[in-house]
Amino acid sequence: MKKCIVSLATKNSRYVDGLARLSNSLRDNASGIDFLGFIHERSVGAPLHTENNYAFKVYTIQKAIDAGYTEILWLDCSVWAVAPIQPLFDIISEQGYWFEGNGCWLGDYTNDVTLEYYGIDREVAKEIPMIQSGFMGFDTRTVSGSELWNGLKSACELGLFNGDWANHRHDQSCLSAILYSYFVKFNHLPEYVQYAGLYDKQSNDSIILRCQGL
Structure with a gap:
């Protein structure tokens, strides 16, 4: 059993700064858990974001799987840890x-092709x-984790991530549809993640991650 947290920053300097913030936050909050951070799509062999929207997430997770990791937590560069990560791996x-919900609905942010x-x-x-989809975890040793992961990877390969941001949320739309297809339930509103700025007061004692736009 090997656990890791993975993330990737495209060449935009804001995302690189966010990746550094995430890495720093894990030093005191991810004991015994490896962090694999990458810069640019080519570092994981992924197509550019403009060619296949957010495909780099799938390629990054696959790189961790190929390295022998079985419990994998993806975190966007806009996310950082404010408490020990281990409880999330316990859930995984x-x-x-x-997964956690974002308070939105699939029908409002998914294109016709994907539906x-x-x-x-x-x-x-x-x-x-x-x-x-800025934070999602898979245990590839389990039936549920491997099926959800394979479903996400297939959606990426089929080009279903691609679409206009106005009515499609790319990997997020696809994975939400996959979860529905597998009757997987999750908390509709965030429980362990708080959308907040650096200096905002923590909303409750369960918060482990914060998320802020870059």
């Missing part, structure tokens, strides 16, 4: 995955909660 180990691929009517999709 127990369930085979970890049709997963056989989901738009009116039904308007009542399906979306995850926030």
Whole structure:
């Protein structure tokens, strides 16, 4: 069993700064958990973000899997730790995955191509909660974790991540549809992640991660 946290910054300096902030925050909050941080899509062999939107997430996670890691937590560069990470890995180990919702609905932020691929009517999709793909965990040793991961990877390979930001949330839309297809439930509103600035007061005692735009 090997645990790791992975992230990637495109060449934009803001994301590189965010990756450094994430790395620094893990020094006191991720004991016994490796951190794999990458800069630029080519460092993991991924197509450019402009060619396949957010495909670098899949390629980064796959790189960790190829290195022998079995419990993997993806964190965006806009995220940093404010408390020990281990409780999230406890959930990943127990369930085979970890996701949190973002308060939005699949039908509002998913294009027709993706809904049709997963056989989901738009009116039904308007009542399906979306995850926030800026933080997601998989345990590839488990049936649930491996199936969800393989589903996400397939969506990437099929080009389903691509779409206009106005009505599609790329990997987030696809994974939300996959979770619905597998009847996987998750907390619709964030529980362990707080959307907040550096100096905002912590909203509750369960917060482990903060997320802030870059």
